[in-house]
Amino acid sequence: MSDGDLISELYAGCFRRLVVQLYAVTGDLTEAQEAVQEAFTRALMAPGRFAGLENPEAWLRRVAVNWARSRFRRRRMLDGLLRRIGPPPAVADHSPEHSPCSRRCACCRRGSVSRWPCTTSSTCRWTRSRPRWACRPGR
Incomplete structure (x- = not known):
C-alpha cells in the first residue's frame, strides 16, 4: 500500500x-x-x-x-x-466637500492631489511636503 x-x-x-x-x-x-x-x-x-x-x-x-x-x-x-x-481612532474625511477652507491652492486646483484639501488659505499639505519645483505649473 x-x-x-x-x-x-x-x-x-x-x-x-x-x-x-x-x-x-x-x-x-x-x-x-x-x-x-x-x-x-x-x-x-x-x-x-x-x-x-x-x-x-x-x-x-x-x-x-x-x-x-x-x-x-x-x-x-x-x-x-x-x-x-482600544478602538481605532476616527479618520477625518479628506474629500474636497469637507475642506476647511473655501478655495484650494494651485496644486489642488490642478488636480495633482485632489484627495488632500487645503489646510490654510495659501498652502496645502502637498505644497508643504514637496519641494518648490514640484508645485510649479507643468509638473
Whole structure:
C-alpha cells in the first residue's frame, strides 16, 4: 500500500471521529474541521515518516489538538492587545466637500492631489511636503 493510499484510507475512516473529538475541545465546528484538515496536511507533507507510525490516528489527533491550542492562544493574545489599545481612532474625511477652507491652492486646483484639501488659505499639505519645483505649473 502506498503512502497516499494509507492517508486516503485513514481520512475516510477517521475524519469524522477526529472532528467530533476536536469539536469537544474547541466548541466550534468550523475550527474543529480546520484543525483536522491542518493535521492531515502535515501528514501529507511527510508521508514516509507518517507511514512508519504505530498509531497514525493518535498522531493526527495530537497534531490537531496542538494546532487548536496554538490558535486559541494567539487569538487570546490578540484580543487582549486589542482591548488594551482600544478602538481605532476616527479618520477625518479628506474629500474636497469637507475642506476647511473655501478655495484650494494651485496644486489642488490642478488636480495633482485632489484627495488632500487645503489646510490654510495659501498652502496645502502637498505644497508643504514637496519641494518648490514640484508645485510649479507643468509638473
